[in-house]
Amino acid sequence: MIVSNSAVSNYICLHDKVYSFFGGNNYLGLADNPLLKRAAINSIEKYGLNFAAARQTTGTSEIHTELEKLLATFKNKEDAVVFGSGYMGNRILLTALGGNYSSVFMDEFSHSSIKEGIPSDISEILVYNHCDPDHLEGLLKANNKGKPLIITDGVFSLTGEIAPLDKIHALSEKYGAIIVVDDAHSTGVLGKNGRGTPEHFNLESATNIYQTETMSKAGGVYGGFIAGDRELTGKIREKSSTYLASTSLPPPLVSASAASVTIMMQHTELRTSLHRNLKMIIDGVRKLGYLTFSRETPIIPLCFKLKETAEELSEFLKEHGIIVPFIIYPVNTGMYVLRITVSSVHTLEQIGELLAVLGIWINDNGSRNDQICC
Numbered sequence: 606m607i608v609s610n611s612a613v614s615n616y617i618c619l620h621d622k623v624y625s626f627f628g629g630n631n632y633l634g635l636a637d638n639p640l641l642k643r644a645a646i647n648s649i650e651k652y653g654l655n656f657a658a659a660r661q662t663t664g665t666s667e668i669h670t671e672l673e674k675l676l677a678t679f680k681n682k683e684d685a686v687v688f689g690s691g692y693m694g695n696r697i698l699l700t701a702l703g704g705n706y707s708s709v710f711m712d713e714f715s716h717s718s719i720k721e722g723i724p725s726d727i728s729e730i731l732v733y734n735h736c737d738p739d740h741l742e743g744l745l746k747a748n749n750k751g752k753p754l755i756i757t758d759g760v761f762s763l764t765g766e767i768a769p770l771d772k773i774h775a776l777s778e779k780y781g782a783i784i785v786v787d788d789a790h791s792t793g794v795l796g797k798n799g800r801g802t803p804e805h806f807n808l809e810s811a812t813n814i815y816q817t818e819t820m821s822k823a824g825g826v827y828g829g830f831i832a833g834d835r836e837l838t839g840k841i842r843e844k845s846s847t848y849l850a851s852t853s854l855p856p857p858l859v860s861a862s863a864a865s866v867t868i869m870m871q872h873t874e875l876r877t878s879l880h881r882n883l884k885m886i887i888d889g890v891r892k893l894g895y896l897t898f899s900r901e902t903p904i905i906p907l908c909f910k911l912k913e914t915a916e917e918l919s920e921f922l923k924e925h926g927i928i929v930p931f932i933i934y935p936v937n938t939g940m941y942v943l944r945i946t947v948s949s950v951h952t953l954e955q956i957g958e959l960l961a962v963l964g965i966w967i968n969d970n971g972s973r974n975d976q977i978c979c
């Protein structure tokens with residue numbers, strides 16, 4: 606495990622030594638942004654650290670409602686609801702949608718918050734092969750009695766793949782399903798306006814697609830949200846005990862999130878540089894002979910059959926002043942993953958250094974050949 610003693614940006618300090626950093630999920634480099642930090646400090650000065658109550662009791666403040674309006678504008682939806690964390694989002698949404706589905710079809714690499722978010726009264730849970738619409742269709746065909754809900758990560762947290770939402774959506778129309786996309790890693794990253802996977806696939810007008818989102822990754826802050834029409838947000842506010850019985854998002858996070866959403870809407874050049882950087886790394890690692898699942902997201906995993914190989918490569922990079930963490934994470938992929946992540950604030954020089962060191966390692970170790978890729 607990495608223990609830092611600095612802010613997390615394109616550089617990081619470990620034991621007071623500075624390293625070039627290609628880890629975490631700070632895709633737009635906002636986690637250390639001065640405007641966000643100033644917003645948080647001002648908010649603490651005005652509102653303190655915590656409203657110390659659930660939203661529907663005394664925990665809602667003017668800054669929550671302002672943030673929700675801003676998020677609705679960002680997402681081009683009627684309304685939005687913010688709550689304590691992205692992790693809570695799947696539970697909140699799946700509860701609010703209760704009555705609209707009786708079975709769940711879930712990608713096998715789904716994030717743990719999806720698996721744990723399925724309400725206990727849903728007994729029919731079918732797991733389809735990772736990113737495999739044909740297998741999903743087989744399951745939908747064979748289990749066609751109830752009302753299906755299909756759930757998937759939008760961008761997979763470990764492999765960086767984009768779920769085939771276009772194909773899943775076509776199936777949803779054929780089989781009368783609703784879709785939930787966990788867009789934790791897509792918000793701010795995918796789509797012209799950073800609205801995530803539906804925008805990426807030009808599916809924003811589809812009325813049967815729901816998203817769960819977080820401010821903790823590209824947003825650089827913390828806190829979960831769901832945007833949608835008023836019927837949906839009303840159900841969340843009425844029906845979800847996770848939402849109703851948890852303390853509201855604290856003031857500094859609410860105010861920093863509002864600053865972050867404003868930046869994500871106004872500064873589209875952040876997404877442009879992110880996509881330039883991620884393309885350089887994906888093309889670069891492939892050219893060197895590494896295999897990776899990632900094609901157009903900032904999560905660029907190098908996957909190995911042997912734990913030792915992933916650990917060794919991570920250590921080798923560290924010896925050369927670069928941190929790319931070997932990831933231990935509760936998503937069962939059966940692989941050992943060195944997870945390179947890129948942000949819009951990485952410099953071309955940093956990317957060049959990363960590729961140069963990866964080049965040295967593969968020249969010396971490429972013959973081991975225990976890499977995995979689809």
Ligand SMILES: Cc1ncc(COP(=O)(O)O)c(C=O)c1O
Nearest residue numbers: 690691692716718762789819821
């Ligand atoms: C796919 C996915 N969903 C949900 C979450 C939880 O979001 P948060 O960490 O903001 O609570 C994460 C991240 O950690 C994630 O990767």
